[in-house]
Amino acid sequence: MQKICTDIEINAPADKVWHILTDFENLSSWNPFMIVKKGKLEEGKRLEVTLSIPGSRPMTFKPIVLKVDPVKEFRWSGNMWIRGIFDGEHVFRIEKLDEHRTRLIQCERFRGILAPLILHLMKENIETGFEKMNRSLKNVSEKVSKAHT
Template sequence: MKIDTGILINAPAYMVREKILDFGNYSSWNPFFTSIKVIEDTQNSKTKVGPGTRLDVSMKDAQSGNTSSFQPVVLANDVEKLEWQGTLVGSWFFAGTHRFECKTSEDGRTCEFRQSEQFSGVALPLLRPFLSGTSKGFERMNEALKKECESRP
């Protein structure tokens, strides 16, 4: 099962990417991922979140308003994407691979932002009802990100 959302942001991709990686300010603008903290940094870098970095992510369900947290591991962080994977029991049981993508337009002044998640595992049929608000949460975050990036001087 895959959820894929996108939005065009009237700001350069580098600015959108900076906002995505500025975890410390998520609570001020992000209605879905309300907090992201680095809890294990395998790269020993204070400036770059790299593969193997473990995060503590808090998210707010768009339908119920309940907050939950999980601890995914970063799979990739490069110029165009940040990707992590969270699991329950193990990836064979349930896994979600989340991706933020920032693609620059030809003129360099706008960014196509995509947010997606690929869910898999034997428990997916049982957990599918709990994922019903995820798409709405992504869309709310995308709109808030657009507003935040377009209002920056």
């Protein structure tokens, strides 16, 4: 199993960060990496997600929401092509550091026959996509937070 994890500290309350991250209708206005095109953030529901991995063409897949713990964590599991070829479980974890600071942790665990090869070719680009998304979430969360103070 292979894993990619990134994290970022955000100067905004955890509930604001959560709201922005899970507002799928407005995700495309700030997120350069991941767009949720269809679906609801409810356990057992299927989403339609398009990833714009730097250096690659956009990819669309349909993960199933595994867990939703409001203002703390959500995760989904999906695959490319056929299950067992290149599968991933993605998690977004929100850690409240204090009333005005939050840490976002974004991780994906990859499995499947082609996971080692695909990650050998794309790991750096996937990690760059995670980091771009994290920075964008930080920027928009901090702007919204400052506007409400």
